[in-house]
Amino acid sequence: xxxxxxxxxxxxxxxxxxxxxxxxxxxxxxxxxxxxxxxxxxxxxxxxxxxxxxxxxxxxxxxxxxxxxxxxxxxxxxxxxxxxxxxxxxxxxxxxxxxxxxxxxxxxxxxxxxxxxxxxxxxxxxxxxxxxxxxxxxxxxxxxxxxxxxxxxxxxxxxxxxxxxxxxxxxxxxxxxxxxxxxxxxxxxxxxxxxxxxxxxxxxxxxxxxxxxxxxxxxxxxxxxxxxxxxxxxxxxxxxxxxxxxxxxxxxxxxxxxxxxxxxxxxxxxxxxxxxxxxxxxxxxxxxxxxxxxxxxxxxxxxxxxxxxxxxxxxxxxxxxxxxxxxxxxxxxxxxxxxxxxxxxxxxxxxxxx
Ligand code: 13P
Ligand code: SF4
Numbered sequence: 001x002x003x004x005x006x007x008x009x010x011x012x013x014x015x016x017x018x019x020x021x022x023x024x025x026x027x028x029x030x031x032x033x034x035x036x037x038x039x040x041x042x043x044x045x046x047x048x049x050x051x052x053x054x055x056x057x058x059x060x061x062x063x064x065x066x067x068x069x070x071x072x073x074x075x076x077x078x079x080x081x082x083x084x085x086x087x088x089x090x091x092x093x094x095x096x097x098x099x100x101x102x103x104x105x106x107x108x109x110x111x112x113x114x115x116x117x118x119x120x121x122x123x124x125x126x127x128x129x130x131x132x133x134x135x136x137x138x139x140x141x142x143x144x145x146x147x148x149x150x151x152x153x154x155x156x157x158x159x160x161x162x163x164x165x166x167x168x169x170x171x172x173x174x175x176x177x178x179x180x181x182x183x184x185x186x187x188x189x190x191x192x193x194x195x196x197x198x199x200x201x202x203x204x205x206x207x208x209x210x211x212x213x214x215x216x217x218x219x220x221x222x223x224x225x226x227x228x229x230x231x232x233x234x235x236x237x238x239x240x241x242x243x244x245x246x247x248x249x250x251x252x253x254x255x256x257x258x259x260x261x262x263x264x265x266x267x268x269x270x271x272x273x274x275x276x277x278x279x280x281x282x283x284x285x286x287x288x289x290x291x292x293x294x295x296x297x298x299x300x301x302x303x304x305x306x307x308x309x310x311x312x313x314x315x316x317x318x319x320x321x322x323x324x325x326x327x328x329x330x331x332x333x334x335x336x337x338x339x340x341x342x343x344x345x346x347x348x349x350x351x352x353x354x
Contacts, residue, residue: 003033007314011037014321022324023057025050025072027064028257029278029306033314034063037321043258044068044124045143049351051075051082059083059324062333063312065091069333070128074344082333083324085316089308091125093242096212097165099129101190106137108188109162109208112199118208119158121150123166125214128335128343130164135346142350144169144241144256148177149353160205162188165212172241172248174207182245187211216306217242220276224300225250228274232297238263239276239299247276257281269293279305 025047026038035041040050051060051072060082062069066089073082109115120139122130131141142150151173154161163170167187174180184206188195220243228235238253238260248254253263264285269292275282276299286296323330
C-alpha cells in the first residue's frame with residue numbers, strides 16, 4: 001500500500017513520543033513506506049557500524065532481516081534492545097548453513113588433514129551461530145562491500161578459505177578480485193556425505209565454497225543481461241555480487257547496494273542503467289534519478305522482491321513503535337552470551353579490516 005495516511009500518522013506520533021530512545025535502521029531493500037521512518041539507511045556493513053555507534057538509544061528498531069538484527073545485538077550494549085518488527089523476516093540464504101552442518105564440515109576438513117590451513121570467512125548473511133563458529137576458528141565476517149579485503153586478510157592467515165554461506169559472493173570475489181581461477185574453487189554440498197568432495201579435492205582447493213545462494217539474486221541470468229542490452233543500446237549493467245558468476249562476468253559493474261547507489265549518484269545525465277538487485281531498491285533509485293535524466297531499469301523482466309525483507313511493512317512498524325512507546329518491549333532479538341562472545345570476535349575482525 002503506498003502508505004495509508006492513518007498509519008503514517010500513527011508511526012510519526014509514536015516515533016516522536018519515543019524521541020532519542022529509539023533509533024530506526026533501514027536496509028536498502030526495505031519498502032518505501034518503512035524507509036521513510038528510518039533514521040539511517042544502508043547496506044549491511046554500514047548498518048552494523050551505525051548500530052554500534054548509538055549507545056544512547058534504548059531501542060534499536062531494525063528494519064531488515066533476522067541476521068542483521070542479531071549482528072546489531074552483538075555490536076550494541078547489553079542495556080540496548082534490538083527489535084525486529086516481524087520475527088518471520090528471515091533470510092533463505094542464511095538458513096542454508098546451520099550450526100550442525102558447519103560443525104560436520106569442519107570434521108570433514110579435519111579428516112582430510114586440511115583444517116589447520118583453513119580460515120573461515122562468513123558473509124554477514126549468516127546466523128549468529130555461524131559467526132561464532134567463524135570467530136572460534138580464527139576467521140572473519142565480511143559483507144559485499146569488504147569481501148575483497150576480508151579474503152586478502154584471510155589469505156595472510158592461512159592457505160585456504162572456507163567461505164560461508166554464499167557461494168556466489170565467494171566465487172566472484174576470489175575470481176574477480178583475487179585473481180584465483182574457477183578451478184581453485186570447490187563447492188561443499190552440506191547435503192552430501194563429505195560435502196560431495198574427495199580429500200584430494202579439498203587439499204588442492206584454495207577456496208572451499210559453501211553451497212548456499214540468494215534466491216532473489218539467483219534469478220538473474222545471462223539471458224536477462226543480453227535482453228536488456230538488446231532493448232537499451234548503450235545500457236550499463238550493474239549487478240550485486242550475490243548474482244551467479246556468469247551474470248557478474250557479463251555485467252559492466254559489480255558491487256554492494258551502497259556501491260550501486262554511489263555509482264548512480266556519480267553517473268552522468270542521459271546515461272542508462274540496468275540494475276541486478278532487489279526491486280524495492282531499484283524502483284526507489286529509478287524514481288529518485290528520473291529527475292536527473294538517468295534512466296534506470298530492473299535487470300529482469302519479472303518482479304523480484306525479497307519476500308522476507310518485505311515482511312517488514314508499515315503495519316508491523318506501527319505496532320512495534322506504538323508498543324515501545326507504551327513501554328512494551330516486543331520482538332526483541334537476543335543472542336546468548338556464549339555465541340555472542342565468539343561472533344563478536346569475528347565481527348570485530350571485520351570492523352578492524354584495513
Ligand atoms: P548488502 O546490503 O550488504 O549489499 O547486502 C545485500 C543483501 O542481500 C542483504 O540481505
Ligand atoms: Fe537473504 Fe537474498 Fe533476501 Fe538478502 S536479498 S535477505 S540474501 S534472501
